[in-house]
Amino acid sequence: MRTIKRCIFLLCCACGLVVSPAVHAVVTGKEKPKTVLKEKEREEIKAYFAGCLSGKSSSFTDGNRLKLSEVAECSEEVWQLWKEANQAFDEEKLIPLKPLSETSTGRWALPDTLEPHAAMPYYWGRKGSMAQSADSGVPMFLYLHGSGPKAQEWATGLKICSMFEDAPSVYFIPQIPNEGEYYRWWQKAKQFAWERLLRQSLLSGEVNPDRIYLFGISEGGYGSQRLASFYADYLAGAGPMAGGEPLKNAPVENCSNIAFSLRTGAMDFGFYRNLLTGYTAATFDSLQQQHPGRFVHHIELIPNMGHAIDYRPTTPWLKKFVRNPYPKQLSWENFEMDGLYRKGFYNLYVNERSNADDKTRTYYEMNISGNEIDLRVDEVVYETLQRDPRWGIELKFTKKYTPATRGKVTIYLCDELVDLKEKVTVTVNGKKVFQGKVKPDLKHMVNSCAAFFDPRRVYPAAIEVEL
Numbered sequence: 001m002r003t004i005k006r007c008i009f010l011l012c013c014a015c016g017l018v019v020s021p022a023v024h025a026v027v028t029g030k031e032k033p034k035t036v037l038k039e040k041e042r043e044e045i046k047a048y049f050a051g052c053l054s055g056k057s058s059s060f061t062d063g064n065r066l067k068l069s070e071v072a073e074c075s076e077e078v079w080q081l082w083k084e085a086n087q088a089f090d091e092e093k094l095i096p097l098k099p100l101s102e103t104s105t106g107r108w109a110l111p112d113t114l115e116p117h118a119a120m121p122y123y124w125g126r127k128g129s130m131a132q133s134a135d136s137g138v139p140m141f142l143y144l145h146g147s148g149p150k151a152q153e154w155a156t157g158l159k160i161c162s163m164f165e166d167a168p169s170v171y172f173i174p175q176i177p178n179e180g181e182y183y184r185w186w187q188k189a190k191q192f193a194w195e196r197l198l199r200q201s202l203l204s205g206e207v208n209p210d211r212i213y214l215f216g217i218s219e220g221g222y223g224s225q226r227l228a229s230f231y232a233d234y235l236a237g238a239g240p241m242a243g244g245e246p247l248k249n250a251p252v253e254n255c256s257n258i259a260f261s262l263r264t265g266a267m268d269f270g271f272y273r274n275l276l277t278g279y280t281a282a283t284f285d286s287l288q289q290q291h292p293g294r295f296v297h298h299i300e301l302i303p304n305m306g307h308a309i310d311y312r313p314t315t316p317w318l319k320k321f322v323r324n325p326y327p328k329q330l331s332w333e334n335f336e337m338d339g340l341y342r343k344g345f346y347n348l349y350v351n352e353r354s355n356a357d358d359k360t361r362t363y364y365e366m367n368i369s370g371n372e373i374d375l376r377v378d379e380v381v382y383e384t385l386q387r388d389p390r391w392g393i394e395l396k397f398t399k400k401y402t403p404a405t406r407g408k409v410t411i412y413l414c415d416e417l418v419d420l421k422e423k424v425t426v427t428v429n430g431k432k433v434f435q436g437k438v439k440p441d442l443k444h445m446v447n448s449c450a451a452f453f454d455p456r457r458v459y460p461a462a463i464e465v466e467l
Contacts, residue, residue, distance in 0.1 A: 123171065
């Protein structure tokens with residue numbers, strides 16, 4: 001057979017003929033890959049992605065209706081174009097992945113506009129054999145250190161993370177860029193770093209997009225609790241230790257579809273860590289009772305322990321859980337963190353927030369049953385019930401919800417959420433706002449890819465809702 005293929009190829013070449021794709025497939029034994037997108041569309045999409053990466057804020061509006069049979073293939077093409085745009089983008093990339101050690105270090109300069117003179121050294125390395133999860137990628141852990149001298153804390157982070165029994169895994173262990181009274185893991189320069197890490201690690205193909213975990217100790221415990229609530233839609237689980245945030249800084253509602261661990265010493269009285277851990281446990285327990293199965297948690301006040309506890313149980317517990325990127329029930333309180341808001345969460349994208357300023361927040365609750373989507377949009381106001389008399393720390397709260405009367409939100413959809421072959425009904429705050437078939441369109445794939453940079457969230461369909 002090989003001789004026949006070679007003879008066909010040589011005969012065509014000798015006669016000066018162009019080898020057709022069909023003949024070329026016979027000659028090479030490979031079929032030419034099928035494509036949904038035309039070359040002009042591909043160039044337009046790459047140019048749009050390049051603009052997004054450079055900070056341009058706009059939407060891709062060149063619509064192109066797709067057949068349902070084309071959706072999976074087109075999704076792969078759009079993700080490939082996103083990868084190509086990122087490869088061409090001039091930025092500091094993650095260093096090549098190799099075994100986690102003192103030599104597996106990189107460094108990112110963070111924008112001066114977000115934090116002057118900020119550079120983030122990091123360890124980036126693997127534990128165990130990558131071959132064990134070669135097809136789907138391995139779990140990734142982001143570890144945040146405490147507030148001691150940063151060089152010492154960073155070195156300690158490498159030491160303890162190396163001993164945790166969670167291989168095969170990939171670790172990102174950063175050093176906080178600056179020290180002082182008010183440098184925190186959740187501030188805007190660090191948000192820039194976390195979003196770069198998520199984007200680049202998801203592009204690598206080495207990380208399982210549904211097995212990303214965030215944890216930290218002490219100051220890193222505070223940071224990981226806030227960041228878990230802020231970025232929950234990317235996470236399978238989060239595990240702050242020796243921390244305890246006031247829940248205004250880390251709304252529990254946002255963790256409705258992740259696994260959450262919080263372990264604090266029962267005698268860790270500093271900054272009310274034990275008290276606040278107890279409040280967090282009570283809130284998780286209450287929400288889990290109201291929504292069985294949605295608020296998986298393991299929160300423990302460890303008897304007779306202070307600020308130092310056994311850190312080893314957290315990552316093996318977290319690693320048992322896998323993200324569901326398409327939850328049909330979600331809750332999201334879109335809170336600001338160092339002046340910044342998230343633009344989207346799971347399959348929701350905010351075109352216009354309902355709250356005018358940070359005196360209130362916008363709260364979204366979505367429930368999908370069959371092809372019926374019920375969306376509740378409220379403005380939420382916090383009332384402080386308990387305040388620390390020494391530092392003025394707000395410790396306990398109640399919330400008041402009022403139906404929102406303004407705002408715009410896009411509901412992205414895919415076959416995992418609804419049946420795109422059938423009509424979809426959308427109700428917002430009790431009012432039916434849409435009923436009909438939702439057509440797959442290229443523009444939704446491109447816009448959702450740029451918004452979420454997540455291979456699981458390249459959505460083919462969308463409905464925009466205005467309150």
